[in-house]
Amino acid sequence: MSESVRGRLLVATPTLYDPNFFRSVVLVLEHGEDGALGVVLNRPSETAVGESLPGWTPLASNPGVVFVGGPVSPEAAIGVARAGTADQTEGWSPLFGHLGTVDLGRDPIELPVDVQNLRVFAGYAGWTEGQLDGELDAGGWFVVDAAPDDVFTAEPARLWVSVLRRQGGRLAMFATAPPHPSSN
Numbered sequence: 320m321s322e323s324v325r326g327r328l329l330v331a332t333p334t335l336y337d338p339n340f341f342r343s344v345v346l347v348l349e350h351g352e353d354g355a356l357g358v359v360l361n362r363p364s365e366t367a368v369g370e371s372l373p374g375w376t377p378l379a380s381n382p383g384v385v386f387v388g389g390p391v392s393p394e395a396a397i398g399v400a401r402a403g404t405a406d407q408t409e410g411w412s413p414l415f416g417h418l419g420t421v422d423l424g425r426d427p428i429e430l431p432v433d434v435q436n437l438r439v440f441a442g443y444a445g446w447t448e449g450q451l452d453g454e455l456d457a458g459g460w461f462v463v464d465a466a467p468d469d470v471f472t473a474e475p476a477r478l479w480v481s482v483l484r485r486q487g488g489r490l491a492m493f494a495t496a497p498p499h500p501s502s503n
Contacts, residue, residue, distance in 0.1 A: 326347065329343075346469070352448065358440040363475050364386060368385055375398070397420060400435070403435065436471045
């Protein structure tokens with residue numbers, strides 16, 4: 320296994336045409352010997368968070384919709400939040416820094432942490448043992464550091480371009496790539 324990319328972003332290269340991941344930005348929540356799991360940060364749906372999780376609506380970052388986290392288990396909901404603590408408590412599992420997952424089955428008022436921002440994802444991106452490493456070796460993804468507000472951006476449609484641009488150098492050039500080479 321290559322070095323873990325847990326907590327980092329996978330930015331789809333311009334040649335990754337899989338419709339699930341075309342121009343996507345994925346936050347890696349887990350990456351180990353058994354595989355990897357992440358959520359796509361720039362695929363908002365039309366479904367308001369309040370339609371299925373009304374108690375969480377006041378905490379949902381703009382736009383207050385459920386995001387398509389990936390093609391695996393689309394019926395499963397994952398809540399990624401920023402909270403006032405990095406310590407694990409009941410219903411709160413920190414990933415890195417003050418970013419973690421919350422138990423969406425609980426009433427947010429009952430959580431022992433102060434949730435400052437929330438993004439709800441339906442489904443996730445999953446890779447079996449060695450699969451993500453193979454995709455990384457093949458050049459399917461750029462691996463970059465996440466900025467504090469990437470998860471909660473109010474402009475998810477611009478995230479792919481903005482993440483690439485802030486890298487500078489060669490990676491920033493990819494932000495101007497046309498959607499398909501035939502457009503060049």
